[in-house]
Amino acid sequence: MTNGFVLGGVSSGVGKTVATLAIVQALEDAGYEVQPAKAGPDFIDPSHHAAIAGRPSRTLDLWLEGEDGLRRNYHRGEGDLCVVEGVMGLYDGDGSSTAMVAEALDLPVVLVVDAKAGMESVAATALGFREYADAVGRDIEVAGIVAQRAHGGRHEEGIRDALPDDLEYFGRIPPNGDLEIPDRHLGLEMGEETTLPRDALREAAGSLEVERLADVAREPPAPDDAVGVAEAVDATVAVASDAAFCFRYPATIERFRERATVVTFSPVAGDPVPDCDGVYLPGGYPELHAPKLGSSDTLGELGRLASEGLPVLGECGGLMAMSRSLTTAEGETSEMAGILPADVTMHDRYQALDHVELKVTDDTLTADAGRTIRGHEFHYSSADVDDDARFAFETVRGDGIDGDHDGLTAYESLGTYVHVHPESGAFDRFLEAISP
Known part of the structure; x- marks a missing residue:
């Protein structure tokens, strides 16, 4: 069984997929075997996961799979660490939001926040997302943030210093035009068509706190209803x-x-x-x-x-x-x-x-x-x-x-x-x- 964490966004379009790929690359370079996963019924983002991780991405959706099915599908994964990319904003979606998936798996949430035009406000946003979980009765842990599109130096220091002590700073994804995936109808282009360059991902990975990310991961509960191997059919x-x-x-x-x-x-x-x-x-x-x-x-x-x-x-x-x-x-x-x-x-x-x-x-x-x-x-x-x-x-x-x-x-x-x-x-x- 694999320890994991969920990457939740503050909104759609915040750069969760690029953050996920950079984190997968950083963990792989640090010697971890990463199992990628995607919250929500997506085919495109997982194709990008597979292109970087070298193994298929697991689909985790409460509406499609139910809680036991969700846990079964998670535990069918391989590797040392599971990185789950969320869908839309953390709390968005009534059928199977990222928060609902994190709660069902009892996995911590690392929040992806767009920091290109903020410092202290980034911390305020993260704090609000953490407090909102308690306000609406969601049993999830917002463990900290990854600052998307954040520069180094004073910009990064301002974000880190503004965070409360109990919200971890897991690093940043620097602005880089090479870390953009073209899109079309239905979403991004497939990973087989447009794979992000490894050197750009490794450059972004150098700004991440890899061991802190690995340490925050934990193992989700096993499914209550284990299903054995079904009988083979002659087909x-x-x-x-x-x-x-x-x-x-x-x-x-x-x-x-x-x-x-x-x-x-x-x-x-x-x-x-x-x-x-x-x-x-x-x-x-x-x-x-x-x-x-x-x-x-x-x-x-x-x-x-x-x-x-x-x-x-x-x-x-x-x-x-x-x-x-x-x-x-x-x-x-x-x-x-x-x-x-x-x-x-x-x-x-x-x-x-x-x-x-x-x-x-x-x-x-x-x-x-x-x-x-x-x-x-x-x-x-x-x-x-x-x-x-x-x-x-x-x-x-x-x-x-x-x-x-x-x-x-x-x-x-x-x-x-x-x-x-x-x-x-x-x-x-x-x-x-x-x-x-």
């Missing part, structure tokens, strides 16, 4: 894996590999669909590769196999690829697999962003009728579906596909805008459904 899952289909939780692939045989293929490269019992199309950026997807034979073959009864499960970007067509925000239309009776259009502004709860109305690949399933949605596209389209889910919380429903079904296949975590049981149900 092969084909997982789309390339730049268009890159949004998947490490725990999902782990679950597939624990219980079944996993093969991968690239629709962007035009790979043939592998011999398999079911296909998983994760989310990603099919809109950035629509012409290649539309001109390759892969999606056409996938559509034919689905019409013959091969189960296909698509999440968000996967749903888009399963539709008849995809129109980019620039108005260019490409044919997709044609499995689902829908046409998808990209927009300049996001169409949905929330934790989601779905009521299952009909048995489907990921859940039985009568159950509820939790997930997360974040997408810039909308789907225009046929009047006679069939849905497997009613939305209790969230927007889904048409505001009231999600889980578009055709043949033995399912497409949904919602990303789910394996702790929901959805992928176990999928494996059992495709098992011959």
Whole structure:
């Protein structure tokens, strides 16, 4: 079991990801093996974690996983220290805020504060965040701060001297134009595309109090409900894996590999669909590769196999690829697999962003009728579906596909805008459904 701490921000955009990467680099250089993690349902920040730490980042979300699932997923990590990057501001989010994750894991919080235009006010901000925990009944410890975009000399001294004795100063991230990650819709560019330069990270790491950070970490409690290894199924899952289909939780692939045989293929490269019992199309950026997807034979073959009864499960970007067509925000239309009776259009502004709860109305690949399933949605596209389209889910919380429903079904296949975590049981149900 690994000791850890949480990096919480005072707000979104404060530089948590850069601070996380610099801290991971500093700890690695000091001889620690770091397990990165991310509070909240994110695929992009974890890709940057993995690029620096050399191991997959764990997803920690109370809404998606529940408290025991959260702890199980944490304890599946490796290494000497776990650094958990928070989501938004420390207290923001009703489904699973950074503070809620820190409380469930009983981990201390290191607060990332933007110090570019303040000194004593930085200390006042940190003190306010610590006192607010008591005011709202959150059982969390704000242990100290990392000063983002802080200069050395008088600037740093002013911040350190202003902090109360019981708030640690863990160092600073100096201003550096090389420590900026380009962004686009859905967030930052992926870690595989834009990796921060190691020399810039090491320069920032030199301003951090590495051993103090290591010393503040502690071990979270074990889950109350331990789950053993599930029975293997005689099934092969084909997982789309390339730049268009890159949004998947490490725990999902782990679950597939624990219980079944996993093969991968690239629709962007035009790979043939592998011999398999079911296909998983994760989310990603099919809109950035629509012409290649539309001109390759892969999606056409996938559509034919689905019409013959091969189960296909698509999440968000996967749903888009399963539709008849995809129109980019620039108005260019490409044919997709044609499995689902829908046409998808990209927009300049996001169409949905929330934790989601779905009521299952009909048995489907990921859940039985009568159950509820939790997930997360974040997408810039909308789907225009046929009047006679069939849905497997009613939305209790969230927007889904048409505001009231999600889980578009055709043949033995399912497409949904919602990303789910394996702790929901959805992928176990999928494996059992495709098992011959």
